[in-house]
Structure formats: structure tokens, C-alpha cells
Amino acid sequence: MTQPLSGLKVLDFSTLLPGPLCSLLLAEAGAEVIKLERPERGDEMRSYEPRAGVDSANFVLLNRGKKSVGIDLKSPDALALLTPVLKEADVLMEQFRPGVMDRLGLGYEALSRINPRLIYCSITGFGQHGPRAKEAAHDLNYVAASGTLSLTAGCDGAPVLPPALIADIAGGAYPAMINILLALRQRDQTGKGMYLDVAMADNLFTLQYWGLGNGALGHWPRTADDLVTGGTPRYQIYRTADNAYLAAAPLEDKFWGNFTALVGLNEEALAGLSPASAIAAVADAIAKHPVAHWEDVFRNQDVCASRVLSLEEARHDAHFNARGLFSRTVTAADGAQMPALPVPLDALFRGPVHSRPAPALGADNHLLNQ
Known part of the structure; x- marks a missing residue:
């Protein structure tokens, strides 16, 4: 061609x-x-x-x-x-x-x-x-x-x-x-x-389409305050027991329900907490186990959660290769x-x-x- x-x-x-x-x-x-x-x-x-x-x-x-x-x-x-x-x-x-x-x-x-x-x-x-x-x-x-x-x-x-x-x-x-x-x-x-x-x-x-849209309606984004800047437990980076990190983005309800069940938390109970308290509760649950544990738990599950890879690990990842x-x-x-x-x-x-x-x-x- x-x-x-x-x-x-x-x-x-x-x-x-x-x-x-x-x-x-x-x-x-x-x-x-x-x-x-x-x-x-x-x-x-x-x-x-x-x-x-x-x-x-x-x-x-x-x-x-x-x-x-x-x-x-x-x-x-x-x-x-x-x-x-x-x-x-x-x-x-x-x-x-x-x-x-x-x-x-x-x-x-x-x-x-x-x-x-x-x-x-x-x-x-x-x-x-x-x-x-x-x-x-x-x-x-x-x-x-x-x-x-x-x-x-x-x-x-x-x-x-x-x-x-x-x-x-x-x-x-x-x-x-x-x-x-x-x-x-x-x-x-x-x-x-x-x-x-x-x-x-x-x-x-x-790249800031969402922030500009929010700002036009009087809500300019701030860190730890909005959907993708750390204001929700559904879009966070959590530390594991072995000091690795888990990127969790179960934004939609079906993903969030799966995620909370697999980490051993009650979805309804979390809903009654402030965002900061809900984030802390999830962080405590994730911190109880090493990242390999969570990879096993989340494997083949619809949860939108993944281990944070180094660039070297990503370069040699089986999927990309x-x-x-x-x-x-x-x-x-x-x-x-x-x-x-x-x-x-x-x-x-x-x-x-x-x-x-x-x-x-x-x-x-x-x-x-x-």
C-alpha cells in the first residue's frame, strides 16, 4: 500500500x-x-x-x-x-x-x-x-x-x-x-x-475541558476536591502493605459495587461517610495486603483497578509486547x-x-x- x-x-x-x-x-x-x-x-x-x-x-x-x-x-x-x-x-x-x-x-x-x-x-x-x-x-x-x-x-x-x-x-x-x-x-x-x-x-x-466546564458554572476545580483530582474514593491511588501502589478508578456504580465488595467494605456504609472519611476507609482496607494479593483479587473482575507499574515494568509488560x-x-x-x-x-x-x-x-x- x-x-x-x-x-x-x-x-x-x-x-x-x-x-x-x-x-x-x-x-x-x-x-x-x-x-x-x-x-x-x-x-x-x-x-x-x-x-x-x-x-x-x-x-x-x-x-x-x-x-x-x-x-x-x-x-x-x-x-x-x-x-x-x-x-x-x-x-x-x-x-x-x-x-x-x-x-x-x-x-x-x-x-x-x-x-x-x-x-x-x-x-x-x-x-x-x-x-x-x-x-x-x-x-x-x-x-x-x-x-x-x-x-x-x-x-x-x-x-x-x-x-x-x-x-x-x-x-x-x-x-x-x-x-x-x-x-x-x-x-x-x-x-x-x-x-x-x-x-x-x-x-x-x-485537556482541561471538564475543569473549564465546571468553572463556567461557578465551581473551579481544586486538588482533593473534584472527581479526577482526588475528591472521591472512586478515583484514587492507594498504598498497599508492601509499599506498592494501586490505581483505582471504579467511577461507575457497577464498578464501584464490585470494587467495594472485593475489598471487603459495605457500599452503603461508605456512601454515608464524607469523601475524606470514605477515602481513608478504602485506604485502610487496601493497606492490609500486598499488591500481589490485590492483583489476584481483582483479576478478571470489572473493577477498574491496576497496579502502578514502573516504566521499566510497563516496557516489558506482556500486553504491550x-x-x-x-x-x-x-x-x-x-x-x-x-x-x-x-x-x-x-x-x-x-x-x-x-x-x-x-x-x-x-x-x-x-x-x-x-
Whole structure:
């Protein structure tokens, strides 16, 4: 089957995570992705630790199947060197602060005159305009600014670090991919390219749909107060006797009835308690036995309860391996190999990009001399 993005050429000026993950998804679906990097040093992520050969494991995972061109964008002849590939490009991605690409002569208005069909996607933290548009920030700052971090507070009331780069991925890479595909579809209809402004902080509000809905009715969410922020025994993390943890989410009545019966509690009696007292009663019951006991008790039961796995345990879990999540490998530029990053694309759309290595810096500079 021909891949859906075969024949598409993507110029990726981005670094680190949001843009490179988006262009990895495009490459997995068949696009030719050319990564534009600083000469000598390249994408800063190449230097991260630990290493998978000469480059970091992070870089290898996110940049497999792409091409690399090393070019100094501040050089007087940069635009002239890039013009031939710019004329052929379908998509351009960049991740600089607002105004940087314009100053380099590579802004959308200038490039759309060279290539009117170009889809130009800018990924930034706070967007291209607004009071915070040029503010220096990273994932944690966007999560904080969107109100999301405030809902992670533990028992001492202090927010905790998120376990994933939520803004970079859910607010940046995924929305960029969605909007690029929509823009390509619109170009099919109009023949014209367009400019896309993807703001990571903006897109985090979508994840807070429930909190915004509650807030619109006068009940802004707080930690240990709402359905999914710790305000009910039906959505909690409980410690077991052996200091492991059980994630319990029996929200619906049928699940809650099964859960309470299996832990030896009376559902009606719990209903008469305050939420805090009900949580404490369940916590006491769970704490009487080790996690293996609860796994046996809950096995094949409809209770929505599961042991909290470490990432290492999850990586080797029989279910995910049966689904082939880690069956592919990725090769670094110097031949080092490691399991490839699972990506949310159906296998029908994915080609053999995993068989192509992450590129060495400047390995495809010849593309500018054609």
C-alpha cells in the first residue's frame, strides 16, 4: 500500500521535542523530512545523555528516517542555498520565537512568494502574538501558565512535576500534526498554502475541558476536591502493605459495587461517610495486603483497578509486547541500535522508515547543491 504522505517534502527547522516529534510522525507516514541544523553542533538534543552511539538516545528516537542538512541560517547566502528546496517543499516547520524567521528572511510572507503552495507551521509556547508571545519558557512553564500544574498538588498542597512533557507533545507535536494534515487537505481544494500558528499553552486548555466546564458554572476545580483530582474514593491511588501502589478508578456504580465488595467494605456504609472519611476507609482496607494479593483479587473482575507499574515494568509488560509496540528497532548514524519509539499511527500507514537510521549531522548537505 502506498503510504498516505508519500511524495510529500517537509523542511524541519525545529529542535528538541515538539517539532521533531511531529516531523517523525510525518516521516512515518511516508513524507520525506529534511532536518535543517546548525553546522558542527546541530540539534541540541544530539548532545543529551545517555548516548546511543555518537548521538543521544532521545535524538535517535525522534529523528529516525529523516535527512540532515547543516546550514548557518545567518549566513548571507543561506536563503539562496535553500531556495531550490523551498520551491519544492510542501511543509515547513519552525520552532523559533516569533519574529526570528522573519529576520532571517525565512518568514511566511517571504517564502509564500517563492512557493505559494507552502504549508508553514510555527510551533511556539504562547503563540505569535499576545503579551507573553516572546517569553522564554519550557514545558513546565506552559503547564503552569495553563492552570494544569495547579491540579497536581499532593497532600502537602504543593504541585508536583508532571511525569511527561505534556505541553511539548499534547500541546505542540500532536496539534501541529493535525493542523498540517488539515492544511494539506485544504490545499487540495484551493491549491494554496497557508500559515499555522500552533501555541502549546493554548492547546493545554483542551485537556482541561471538564475543569473549564465546571468553572463556567461557578465551581473551579481544586486538588482533593473534584472527581479526577482526588475528591472521591472512586478515583484514587492507594498504598498497599508492601509499599506498592494501586490505581483505582471504579467511577461507575457497577464498578464501584464490585470494587467495594472485593475489598471487603459495605457500599452503603461508605456512601454515608464524607469523601475524606470514605477515602481513608478504602485506604485502610487496601493497606492490609500486598499488591500481589490485590492483583489476584481483582483479576478478571470489572473493577477498574491496576497496579502502578514502573516504566521499566510497563516496557516489558506482556500486553504491550503482544501488540508489537517495541518490536521495531532504530539505528543510530554510527550503527548503534535500540528499540524504536512507538508512535500513534496505525500500522497500515507506516512504512519501513524504522529501517532508515537517524541521520548524521549534515549527511545530506548535497541536497542544497542539486
